[in-house]
Structures are given as structure tokens and as C-alpha cells.
Amino acid sequence: MVRPYRDLPASAPRPIKRGKVRDVYDAGPEHLLIVATDRISAFDVVLEPGVPGKGIVLNQLSNFWFRRLAGVVPHHLVETELGRFPEPFSAYPQLAGRSCLVRRLAILPIECVARGYLAGSAWKEYQSSGAVCGIPLPRGLQLADRLPEPIFTPATKAEVGHDENISFDTVVAQLGGEQAERVRSLTLQLYRRAAAWAEAQGIILADTKFEFGVDETGQLVWADEALTPDSSRFWPAADYRPGTNPPSFDKQFVRDWLENSG
Secondary structure, eight states: OOOOOOOOOTTSOOOSEEOSSEEEEEOSSSEEEEEEOSOEEETTEEESSOOTTHHHHHHHHHHHHHHHTTTTSOBOEEEOOGGGSOTTGGGOGGGTTTEEEEEOOEEOSEEEEEEEEOOHHHHHHHHHHSEETTEEOOTTOOTTOEEEEEEEOOEEOOSSSOOOBOOHHHHHHHHOHHHHHHHHHHHHHHHHHHHHHHHHTTEEEEEEEEEEEEOTTSOEEEESOOSOTTTEEEEEGGGOOTTSOOOOSSTHHHHHHHHHTO
16 A cells, blocks of 8 residues: 655654645755655645645646746746755655755745636635725626636735735735736736646636745746646636536545535
């Protein structure tokens, strides 16, 4: 029986940061090693026992999208092959496929969310106010309706608890006007390009989350993960029906199961 990957052995280096799914290791003055584990979280809780191979799927999807959309914005990937990782990480075969060596960056303190469809927290916010992150939307929209245009709906980056949607004015206050405009533009460009490619494969990219960092020259760099089922809503186009929660190729089914289980 294949066991979920959760951690390196006790004799290995310890992560400098442990997220719900990813572990981050110091890999030198210019680099970090990010390991996608098989942990799965929902509602900010890590569930047991994990899903074997999940981290490999997440990592390979990110690698695919970082490279496919590299013409839009530089990404943080440096190396993805285990044998080319610095020691001692290259000696751990369990890291193969689920790890990447990346550039150290100063990560911006916001989640950059793009939405092309009305779902999740955006649907709840729309029901109560008719707007999402301060952006007014047409009246009478249904759950999962396609929006007239994709929208930028930033959120806080909470270490504990839930991220919260914020207005673009709040982003401007945190990043400055020029940087805020840049991340909004890049977020929507990445979403449109990815959504068009996915649509051609019969998949709807309903929404997704990006993170950006700044390198030593001040250049914006795409970081963290890229269009994975943990950061995005993917729906099969053949089963899409506005007014209903479409089946999904992400972890929404886990959230639904937990909610229905009380």
C-alpha cells in the first residue's frame, strides 16, 4: 500500500516554514526548496491521513503552468530535477516529482485572485451585497454564472484562519498605486490565458489564486503555486449548468463532504 508523503526523516534538514500542504527548506542564500506533501486541508484544517501522490500532481501542474505562461511574467522556478538539487536534498528519492528549487523573493502580502465565474466566497458576497470586493455586478446572477468579464478580487494572506476578500483600494494602500495596477493586470492576463487553454480542453477555469514576489532588482516574479486544484476551481464543461454547483476537478468535493457531514 502506498503511503502518503508527509515529511522527510528526522535526520534530514527541518523546514524553515511548514504550510498546510507545502514545506519550505533553506537551500542557500539565493534559493529555497519547496516540497508539495500529500497533506490535504479544508477550512484551514489539515486532514488525516493525506492522499498518496497528491503532492506530485500539484507540483507537476505548477511546473507545467509556470513554463507555459512564462511569456506573461517571470516565474520563480530554478530547477525541478532531483539529481540537480543541492545536497543534501538530492539524496532523498522521496522528493522526486514533488519538489522544486526556486528563487528567494520578497513575497507580496496579498492573494491575487481572478474570477471568471460566480462561485465560492464570491457567490456568498454577491448574495449579500450585489458586489464582490467592491466591484458591482449585474443583478440577477445565479450560482456559477459566467461573469461579463473576469474580475480581480484580492484577499488577505492569513497565517491563521481564513483569508478575507479586500478591495482594490486596500491593495493600493498596501502596495502603492503602480504596483497594485501591475499585479491586477498580471493576474487577469494569466487567468485569461490559462482559461482559454483549459476551455479548449473541455475544462472551465472558474477562478484561481496567484502570488507574486519581488526580486533583488524590484522585478515582479510569479511564485508559490500555479493553477493547481488546491488554488483553483476547475469544472468539466460538459457538466456545467448555471444555478448549480458544478462537479469539480479540485478539492471542493472534500469541502462539500465535510459540510454535509456536519
